Structures are given as structure tokens and as C-alpha cells.
Amino acid sequence: MSIEELDKWIEQLKRCEYLTEAEVKVLCNRAREILVEESNIQKIEAPVTIAGDIHGQFYDLLELLKVGGPPPETRYLFMGDFVDRGFYSVETFLLLLAMKVRWPDQVTLIRGNHESRQITQVYGFYDECVRKYGTVNVWRYCTEVFDYLSLGALINGKVFCVHGGLSPSINTLDEIRAIDRKQEVPHDGAMCDLMWSDPEEVDGWAWSPRGAGYLFGEEIVKRFNHANGLELIARAHQLVMEGYKLMFHDSLVTVWSAPNYCYRCGNVAAVLGLDANLQKKFTVFNAAPQDGRNVPSKRLAPEYFL
Amino acid sequence: MVLSEDDVRAETELWSSMTCGELIKQQNAIVINADESVEGACEILLKNNILSAPVENLEKKQLIGVFTYRTLVESLVAKLPQNKRPQELNMSDLLHSVGPKVPVATIVERTFSSVLPSDTLTMPVRQFGNRIHRTAVVAEHGEFEGMLSQGLLLGFLQANLPKLKGVMSRSLKDLGMVKGTVLAVAHDSLVIEGVKLLLQKNISSVAITNARNAIIGALSLSDVKWILRKRHYHFFWLEVDKFLGHVKREEAFSSDNQARDTYPVFTVGSSRSLGEAVEKLVALRTHRLWIVENSMSPSGVISITDIMKLLTPPE
Numbered sequence: 093m094s095i096e097e098l099d100k101w102i103e104q105l106k107r108c109e110y111l112t113e114a115e116v117k118v119l120c121n122r123a124r125e126i127l128v129e130e131s132n133i134q135k136i137e138a139p140v141t142i143a144g145d146i147h148g149q150f151y152d153l154l155e156l157l158k159v160g161g162p163p164p165e166t167r168y169l170f171m172g173d174f175v176d177r178g179f180y181s182v183e184t185f186l187l188l189l190a191m192k193v194r195w196p197d198q199v200t201l202i203r204g205n206h207e208s209r210q211i212t213q214v215y216g217f218y219d220e221c222v223r224k225y226g227t228v229n230v231w232r233y234c235t236e237v238f239d240y241l242s243l244g245a246l247i248n249g250k251v252f253c254v255h256g257g258l259s260p261s262i263n264t265l266d267e268i269r270a271i272d273r274k275q276e277v278p279h280d281g282a283m284c285d286l287m288w289s290d291p292e293e294v295d296g297w298a299w300s301p302r303g304a305g306y307l308f309g310e311e312i313v314k315r316f317n318h319a320n321g322l323e324l325i326a327r328a329h330q331l332v333m334e335g336y337k338l339m340f341h342d343s344l345v346t347v348w349s350a351p352n353y354c355y356r357c358g359n360v361a362a363v364l365g366l367d368a369n370l371q372k373k374f375t376v377f378n379a380a381p382q383d384g385r386n387v388p389s390k391r392l393a394p395e396y397f398l
Numbered sequence: 399m400v401l402s403e404d405d406v407r408a409e410t411e412l413w414s415s416m417t418c419g420e421l422i423k424q425q426n427a428i429v430i431n432a433d434e435s436v437e438g439a440c441e442i443l444l445k446n447n448i449l450s451a452p453v454e455n456l457e458k459k460q461l462i463g464v465f466t467y468r469t470l471v472e473s474l475v476a477k478l479p480q481n482k483r484p485q486e487l488n489m490s491d492l493l494h495s496v497g498p499k500v501p502v503a504t505i506v507e508r509t510f511s512s513v514l515p516s517d518t519l520t521m522p523v524r525q526f527g528n529r530i531h532r533t534a535v536v537a538e539h540g541e542f543e544g545m546l547s548q549g550l551l552l553g554f555l556q557a558n559l560p561k562l563k564g565v566m567s568r569s570l571k572d573l574g575m576v577k578g579t580v581l582a583v584a585h586d587s588l589v590i591e592g593v594k595l596l597l598q599k600n601i602s603s604v605a606i607t608n609a610r611n612a613i614i615g616a617l618s619l620s621d622v623k624w625i626l627r628k629r630h631y632h633f634f635w636l637e638v639d640k641f642l643g644h645v646k647r648e649e650a651f652s653s654d655n656q657a658r659d660t661y662p663v664f665t666v667g668s669s670r671s672l673g674e675a676v677e678k679l680v681a682l683r684t685h686r687l688w689i690v691e692n693s694m695s696p697s698g699v700i701s702i703t704d705i706m707k708l709l710t711p712p713e
Contacts (some may be wrong), residue, residue: 176659177647194478206659210614214643214662279665279694288661299681303661357657 093118098194105187107151108180113225116186120233126196126306127240132269133252134200140167142253142364143202144328144347146188148178148182148216151380152189152351159377160363163191164198171328172204172255175234175303176215177354182224185217203241204255204328205287205304208277213312234235239274243286248370250323256296257327258308258316259285260297265320281356290330291344305336310340313317317343326364335376351379364373399574401565403712408562410554410711411460414522415627418535419515421554422544429454432503434710439465439502444627447592447653449620450532452545453506461534461542463506468597473505475612478634499505512536515543519554523547527707531602543617548685555705559673565708566673573708576689576698582607585614585639592617592638603686603699605663605696606638612694615642615662616686624648665690668697672708675700 101111101119111119120134141160145154153250160166175181192199205211212218212235221231244254246265262268271283278284288305291313292298298307313325325344331353337346351361365373403410428446430439432451442451442614443465448465482661511533513521532547559566570576583592596604596619603618617638624645625633633641644660650657666675666687675687679702686701 211659211661213639214646215614216643216647219643233599236616279690280659280667290658299678301655301660301681301683302658303664303682353657354651356651 093122095194098190100186102190102194105190106154108183110182110224111186113227113230113237116230116233119186119189119193120237122193123237124240125344126193127201127237127242128274131239132242132271132273133244134202134266135243135249136167136169136247137393138201138248138251138366138370139368140169140366141249142169142171142326142347142366143349144171144362145173145350146170146178146184146353147206147350147353148172148175148181148184148220149285149350149353149379150180150184150187152177152349153184154364155351155380156349156361159375160365166193167198169200169202169247169253169327172202172241172243172254173206173213173328174201175217176206176212178216178350179220181217181220182230189237192294200245201241202245202253202255203238203243203273205277207235207238207241208281208287209235209238209328210276239276240274243268243271243273243283243371247366249321249364250370251326252320252322252324254286255327256287256305257289257291257325258312259289260305260306261285261318263319269354288329291339291346310343313343323370331357331359333357333359335360335373336364336374338396351377377394399708400712401708406709406711408564409555409709412521412558412561413519413709413710413711416519416554417534418513418517418519418522418546419543421519421550422535422546425544427452429456429546430465431456432501434502436470436500436502436505440470440623443467450545450547452534453502453544454542454606459541459667461510461536462503463508464510464532464534464545465502466531467622468602469505469507470626471593471619471622472597475590475597475634477500478590479481479517492579499540510534513546514538519551522551522711523706524710526551526703527710528701529600531703547648548706549683552676552702552705553680555709556676559676561601565675567671569669570689570698570700571668573672575700575704578689578697580605580613580696580699582613582696583638585609585687586637588635589617589638589641590634591659593619593622593634604701605688607696608639608644613663613665613688613690613696614639614690614694615646616664617641621645663688665694665696666700667691672705679705 174185186217192201218231259282285305292307294307294309299307330346332346332348347364349361362374362376428451430451432455450464451463453465511525511530513533517534525533526548532545535543535546585608603616605613606615608614650659664682664684664687668689686699688696689698690696
């Protein structure tokens with residue numbers, strides 16, 4: 093796979109045309125070779141633009157890249173949940189992966205709770221792969237890549253980025269580094285919590301209503317940030333209508349990058365730009381306009397009419 | 399497992415400390431008028447995200463019965479063919495029996511458990527331990543005051559957990575909740591087969607397992623609301639694992655779930671304590687947790703019924 097071929101694939105994917113199964117296999121193999129060298133907490137140097145959940149909303153990802161600027165000129169961190177829910181999980185993930193392979197130091201991808209075999213079989217990515225390719229092979233190649241994704245990122249040693257949130261089993265970044273991440277997301281334990289937890293106005297820890305991970309309160313964040321020399325935790329995982337939401341006296345921020353989520357929520361999306369001095373700039377954007385895109389025909393299940 | 403009087407002393411005191419009448423005062427009662435149609439009654443359950451509601455003759459303040467998803471499903475499913483999706487089935491004929499023109503009073507459960515407002519909570523605890531899911535609080539002269547559900551009582555228990563240190567700290571394994579296997583349906587069996595099993599066994603939920611016997615989800619009677627709400631009746635002939643996907647994707651957008659995706663199956667480890675299980679049941683607003691170890695092979699289930707049975711004061 094040459095650079096020319098990779099560039100050709102990127103141009104094709106930007107037109108929302110997915111690769112062949114054989115091409116996906118080559119891309120995924122190359123991606124795994126790169127990702128296996130990355131740490132559980134990938135170090136990034138600012139400036140960087142941080143994005144939250146995309147969930148297969150391909151045209152909105154193009155909007156995001158327009159608003160944030162294209163890689164490699166803009167350095168990006170995508171905080172997981174590339175697939176499921178939206179109509180174009182395949183094209184979305186392949187484009188992000190191709191950009192990662194093309195510019196490995198300028199594009200960082202970390203794992204979300206949807207980058208999982210179990211979750212993608214329930215929330216849409218599996219079905220989409222089988223529908224578009226006729227076999228499960230592409231889904232298999234992609235889920236094998238998921239196993240290699242980093243669990244988090246650390247920007248200038250001060251901004252810790254993770255998809256979900258914190259874990260009662262984890263007090264330090266080193267404890268995260270000690271996890272064996274190359275596996276399916278477990279149904280409980282530290283690695284699961286990092287992908288599934290949510291911040292909440294609670295005292296300490298509480299069971300999460302999601303059925304995995306925990307809710308964690310302000311004191312927990314304060315203690316974690318202090319113990320690890322952090323200024324901020326950036327995370328995604330939760331829909332926020334305004335695209336981003338600062339909490340706990342600005343010690344934590346949620347960034348959400350899927351506008352009009354599931355094509356029904358009416359929210360805006362955002363990315364967080366950090367400059368070289370870690371100054372924050374939020375850029376909010378709307379869903380891509382309807383014209384000029386391949387809106388898939390609404391798959392109405394056949395209904396009986398009374 | 400049957401616990402001794404000593405084991406459940408604190409819980410027994412807790413049940414005696416409140417009456418049924420006091421407990422139900424705290425809730426906003428949703429009531430269905432006896433004149434309401436079946437379809438309208440269904441809409442009331444769906445809109446309020448509840449599993450059942452009393453059907454009342456509002457003039458006389460008299461309870462006629464309780465409308466539940468079980469009632470509805472029983473009426474509907476009895477008429478549906480099992481294995482193959484009916485090509486020529488006239489759905490409107492079938493639904494005529496449960497549709498817009500049918501008064502709900504004709505299909506409600508008319509026999510129901512009841513307690514007096516002055517009864518302490520020991521009464522409903524005993525009933526709930528006997529697999530009753532809700533009990534009517536009816537005054538001596540027949541005035542209906544409200545429904546007392548398993549969920550409401552569990553919430554009361556959870557709120558008082560700090561007072562209860564004994565049996566609540568014991569593990570689920572220690573309390574005999576690990577049985578080795580659970581009743582399950584294969585992931586590729588049809589929804590209608592699963593629903594008929596639930597009705598036949600008189601249970602509300604069954605595990606869905608994959609080819610490796612790992613639990614991947616559960617099929618509950620109340621999931622039928624997703625079929626009814628959108629009139630996607632063909633879902634009855636969908637494989638249960640595909641149906642699970644539809645349910646989970648929709649659930650995130652219902653009531654106050656705030657578009658949060660949930661884990662496909664709600665579980666608890668056997669080494670967790672009874673108190674932790676209570677907290678988790680309340681947090682997830684569910685009636686049962688499947689007991690699993692790392693392999694996700696289900697070895698038991700802990701339901702509100704099980705908890706009430708454990709905490710029933712010995713007679």
C-alpha cells in the first residue's frame with residue numbers, strides 16, 4: 093500500500109464511497125501495525141483539535157473537518173464512538189483510519205464504548221457491514237483494529253482525554269498504562285469504566301444507569317486531577333445539546349461532535365481547539381445541509397395497516 | 399435460602415415502621431378510566447414509562463382491575479401463529495380484539511392482591527416474595543387509594559440502606575443466588591417463541607444466550623411495548639437478538655434516558671453484596687440482574703421478587 097494508493101482511498105472515502113473488502117483488509121492490517129506501537133495513553137503535543145462522538149454521521153464528519161481544517165495541517169484527536177447509530181459507520185471509520193495511517197502523528201484515535209464487538213452487534217455497525225459487504229469479514233477486520241486503539245490521550249501532560257470517564261479502580265495515569273488493552277472491552281472493571289462512565293452531580297461514585305461504568309462527582313475529578321498534575325479532563329460519550337459542556341468549575345469538559353444526533357435530536361456539535369498554551373476555543377457547528385448528499389432511502393420496515 | 403429471624407431483624411423493623419397508606423402517598427398515581435380503550439390504555443403505559451396501571455371506575459372510586467403488558471400480550475399473542483410470519487394474516491381482525499374500539503375493562507385482570515392502608519409493609523413484602531408484582535391499597539369500605547408496586551418498595555429499601563448492615567453486606571453467592579444456570583432462549587429464536595415461553599412459565603423476563611452460552615441480552619414482556627408503539631407487528635417473527643437491537647436503540651430516547659446508550663444486558667457479579675444489587679436495580683430502574691462471572695455465562699438471577707422473599711420476616 094503506497095502513499096499514492098492511500099491518498100486515492102482517502103479521496104474515494106471523502107466521496108462517501110467505501111473500499112472493497114480486500115482494500116479494507118490491507119488498511120486494517122497497516123493500521124494495527126501503527127496502533128500496536130502506541131501507548132495506552134497516547135502523548136500529544138498541542139496545538140490540537142479534539143472531537144467527540146461521530147457515530148457514523150459521515151457528512152457531519154466532513155463538516156467537522158471543514159470547520160476544524162483538514163489534516164495534516166490541523167492535528168486531531170478523535171475520542172471514540174466512530175461507529176453505530178448513523179447510516180455511514182463504514183465510510184466514517186474507514187476515512188478516520190485512512191487519515192490515521194496517512195498522518196499517524198497528526199491524527200490520534202482513541203477507543204469509545206462502541207468500538208466493541210458486543211456493542212456493534214446491537215447498535216448498528218455489524219448490520220451495516222453485512223448489508224454493504226454481504227459477509228462479516230469487514231466487521232471482523234474493524235473490530236480487530238478496535239482492540240488496538242489507545243484508551244486515552246495526554247496533551248502537554250496537562251489535559252487527559254478519555255471517551256467515558258473515570259474508574260473507582262484507577263487513581264493514577266500509570267495504573268491506566270498498566271492495563272492490557274488489547275482485548276474486547278470487558279463488561280466491568282477499569283478498562284470498561286474508562287469507556288462507559290459519566291460525570292454527574294453525585295457524592296463520590298454511583299452505579300451508572302447505563303448498566304456499565306459509574307457516575308462520578310466533582311470531588312473525584314478534583315482528586316484525580318490533583319494526583320496526576322492535570323488541568324482538565326476532556327471526554328465525550330454523552331449527548332450535549334450545545335455541543336460542549338464544562339462542568340465542575342471547568343475541571344472537566346464533554347465534547348460532542350454528532351450534530352442532530354441520530355437525525356432526530358436537534359443538537360449542535362462542537363470541537364475543542366487547544367492552542368500551544370492550552371488555551372481553549374470551542375467551535376460549534378450544525379449538521380451538514382441536506383442537498384448534495386446521498387440520503388439513504390428510509391428503510392421503513394413493512395408495516396401492517398389497520 | 400431462608401434467613402433466620404436474627405438475620406433479617408433490621409429489615410423486619412424497617413417494614414414495620416411504615417404503613418402501605420403512607421408509602422403510596424409519595425407517588426403520583428396514574429389511573430386508567432374504565433371507559434378507556436385498550437389502545438388508549440396502552441398509550442398511557444407507554445407515555446408514562448410504566449408497566450401497569452389500575453383501571454378504575456372513577457365515579458365510584460372503585461378499582462376494577464389492573465392493566466399490564468402481560469394482559470395485553472396474552473390477548474394478542476394467543477391469536478398469533480407461532481413459527482412463520484403470516485402472509486395472509488388479516489392483522490386488523492386480530493387487533494380488533496385489542497384495538498381502539500375495545501374498552502379496557504373487558505381484558506383487565508380482575509383478581510388482584512390487596513392490602514389495607516393501615517397494614518405495615520410486611521404484608522406487601524410477603525406478597526411480593528410470592529411473585530406478585532403489585533398490590534392494591536384498598537380501604538376497609540372499598541375505596542381504592544393507589545397501587546403499591548415492587549419498584550416502589552425497593553426504592554424505600556434502597557433509601558434506608560445505611561440503616562441495614564447485616565444481611566445487606568452478604569454476597570449474592572453466599573445467599574444462595576448462584577444456581578448454575580438460568581432459563582434462556584437462543585439468540586436466533588423468534589420473539590413470539592420467547593413471549594409464549596414467558597406467558598407459559600409465568601415469568602417476566604428470559605435470558606438471551608449466544609452459541610457459546612454467554613448472555614447477550616434479555617427478552618422481557620414489557621419489551622412488547624416497542625412492537626405496539628410503532629405497530630411493527632412483524633417484530634414478533636424477528637430473531638430475539640435482532641429485536642434486542644431495536645429495543646436498545648429506542649430505549650435510549652425514551653423518558654429521561656437522555657439519549658444514553660445502555661449496556662445490552664444488566665448484570666451483577668456473584669461476589670457483590672445484596673446491598674450493591676439493590677442499589678444497582680434502583681439505578682437501572684430494572685426488576686432483575688443476571689448474575690455472571692467473567693465469561694458472561696449466566697449462573698443465576700436476582701430479582702426484586704427474590705429480594706423480597708429473602709427479607710420476608712419468618713412467621
